[in-house]
Amino acid sequence: MMAQTVLTCTTKLTVPNFGEFYKQQYNLIVMSWKNFEKDNLPSSIELFPVIFDYLEKHHKILDIGCGFGKTCLNLYKKGYKNICGIDINKKGILYARKMMPNGNFKAADASNIPFDDSEFDFLITQAFWTTVVESKRKKIMKEISRVIKKGGFLYTAQFGQTWEDPLYKKRYEEGLEKGYDKGTFESTVNGEIRYTAHHYTKEEIEKLLEEADLKKIYYSKEIFTTQSGNKVNGYVIIAKK
Numbered sequence: 001m002m003a004q005t006v007l008t009c010t011t012k013l014t015v016p017n018f019g020e021f022y023k024q025q026y027n028l029i030v031m032s033w034k035n036f037e038k039d040n041l042p043s044s045i046e047l048f049p050v051i052f053d054y055l056e057k058h059h060k061i062l063d064i065g066c067g068f069g070k071t072c073l074n075l076y077k078k079g080y081k082n083i084c085g086i087d088i089n090k091k092g093i094l095y096a097r098k099m100m101p102n103g104n105f106k107a108a109d110a111s112n113i114p115f116d117d118s119e120f121d122f123l124i125t126q127a128f129w130t131t132v133v134e135s136k137r138k139k140i141m142k143e144i145s146r147v148i149k150k151g152g153f154l155y156t157a158q159f160g161q162t163w164e165d166p167l168y169k170k171r172y173e174e175g176l177e178k179g180y181d182k183g184t185f186e187s188t189v190n191g192e193i194r195y196t197a198h199h200y201t202k203e204e205i206e207k208l209l210e211e212a213d214l215k216k217i218y219y220s221k222e223i224f225t226t227q228s229g230n231k232v233n234g235y236v237i238i239a240k241k
Contacts, residue, residue, distance in 0.1 A: 045127045045224055047071060048236045051155050054218075055080070059121035062086070062147065064110050064140075065128035069096025072103055084120075086113065111139045118149045125156045127224075129208075130197045134181055138211050145212035145241065152241050154214055159224060160233035161199040167230065168199070205235055214239035 055061070057079055063072050066085030069092070075083055084104040087093055093107045108114045110128070123144055132140060144154060161183045162168040171185035175196075178186075184198040202221075209216055216239050224234035 045157050045234070047074065047126070047155075048157060048220075048222070050218060050220070050236065050238065051124075054153050054155070054238055055122050058082070060084070060119065061122045061124065062113075062115065062120045063124045063126070064113070064144070065125060066092075066096060066105065068092040069099055069103065069105065071124060071126050072096065072105075073100050076100055076103065084115070086110065111136055111143060113143045113147050115147050117146050118152075119147050121149055121152045123148055123152070123154045125154065125158075127157060127159065129156070129200065129205075130159045131195055132198070133196075134198075137208055141208050141212040145214070148212075148241050150241055154209075154212075154239045154241075155237075156205070156239075157222075157224075157234060157236045158205060159197070159199045159226075160221070160235050161201055162231075162233045165230075165232070168232065172199075199232065200235070202235060205237060209237070209239050212241075214241055 055075075059080070060082045061072075061075065061080060061084065063069075063083070063085040066072055066087050067089065069085055072083045072085045073096075081102065083100075084106070085093075085096060086106050086108040087096075088107065088109055090107040093105045096103065096105045106114050110132075125144075129137070148154065161172070163172065168185075172183055175185040176182060180196065181198070183200065183204075184196055187194045187197050202219075206216065216237055218236075218238040220236045222234045222236055224232050226232055
């Protein structure tokens with residue numbers, strides 16, 4: 001998964017300039033995500049079997065936020081050979097190239113995908129959107145729309161808001177106090193912020209799909225297990241251009 005923002009301030013914020021606020025978030029999480037070491041990049045969600053109802057062996061595939069190449073390698077082992085991946089973490093990309101020399105991996109930001117228009121049959125965003133700040137989402141969806149072929153597919157599996165869980169309810173409320181949008185919170189280890197995360201509503205995901213002129217053809221609500229072992233609501237969606 002490819003992440004984009006972190007805010008290192010832990011005190012309550014007054015944010016008069018939201019443009020500058022989101023720019024700060026974006027710049028800081030890019031630096032945070034780049035510091036993860038190769039196969040230690042957060043990765044917990046496995047592909048749901050429904051993907052194979054739409055993904056064909058001849059498809060050219062792009063995994064956006066591929067991390068260290070876990071999903072790409074799993075697909076390669078299943079017989080999919082035309083696989084590309086992008087992530088902003090250069091160490092993760094180097095590790096992916098080592099593990100899968102026949103893949104095409106590039107260190108790149110999803111808001112500027114380094115591939116041609118209509119190049120891909122199938123795109124994957126596996127737990128990717130959770131670390132994308134609001135100000136970057138439309139730009140990334142436009143890039144997705146640009147590189148996906150007419151009739152191509154987008155598979156996305158994303159964390160959903162889980163207000164019924166006291167742990168996440170507290171995190172969401174703390175995020176609101178710090179000036180984040182609803183559903184956004186800070187992921188910390190031993191009191192240190194690793195990155196900010198956003199858990200989506202179904203409506204937020206559907207709005208993003210509309211931005212890219214993608215039509216939802218499959219939807220299911222699931223329970224995901226996070227890297228830390230927590231249970232959280234999630235959405236699995238396949239959309240077609």
